[in-house]
Amino acid sequence: MRVMVxxxxxxxxxxxxxxxxxxxxxxxxxxxxxxxAGIMLAGEGLxxxxxxxxxxxxxxxxxxxxxxFAETKELIAGYWxxxxxxxxxxxxxxxxxxxxxxxxxxxxxxQVFEAADFGEAFTPELVEQEERLREKMAGDK
Numbered sequence: 162m163r164v165m166v167x168x169x170x171x172x173x174x175x176x177x178x179x180x181x182x183x184x185x186x187x188x189x190x191x192x193x194x195x196x197x198a199g200i201m202l203a204g205e206g207l208x209x210x211x212x213x214x215x216x217x218x219x220x221x222x223x224x225x226x227x228x229x230f231a232e233t234k235e236l237i238a239g240y241w242x243x244x245x246x247x248x249x250x251x252x253x254x255x256x257x258x259x260x261x262x263x264x265x266x267x268x269x270x271x272q273v274f275e276a277a278d279f280g281e282a283f284t285p286e287l288v289e290q291e292e293r294l295r296e297k298m299a300g301d302k
Contacts, residue, residue, distance in 0.1 A: 163202070163273040164243050164251045170236035171262045175209045175229065178263070187259035195243070200254060204241035238262075248272070 195201035210228035217224040245251045251270050260266055276283050
């Protein structure tokens with residue numbers, strides 16, 4: 162199964178405070194362990210929400226909202242995309258993670274939908290389209 166591992170933002174990350182050399186080195190080692198174990202598919206840190214935008218949808222209307230966004234505890238500072246056998250394996254890997262922030266922090270794990278999760282609504286034509294897109298994305302790298 163694939164999971165998205167979400168590093169929650171903190172007041173420090175939203176203030177643009179950069180990680181120390183020690184934390185960067187510890188995260189680099191951790192990422193190397195993930196890659197060597199065949200777990201990590203992708204992962205990146207994100208700039209603070211003050212540099213971001215949101216688009217609110219209401220029918221055909223679109224409204225752009227400039228950052229920063231108010232609820233820090235609901236924001237994302239970074240993420241990984243992992244391939245694991247189950248949620249327990251994902252939890253074990255998260256428990257090994259260096260604290261991603263200088264102070265208290267949280268990491269959330271969410272399972273990524275797979276085609277089979279959508280049942281009959283995901284028609285053979287949609288499956289074929291999804292496979293074509295994934296092949297194209299992999300080929301563009």
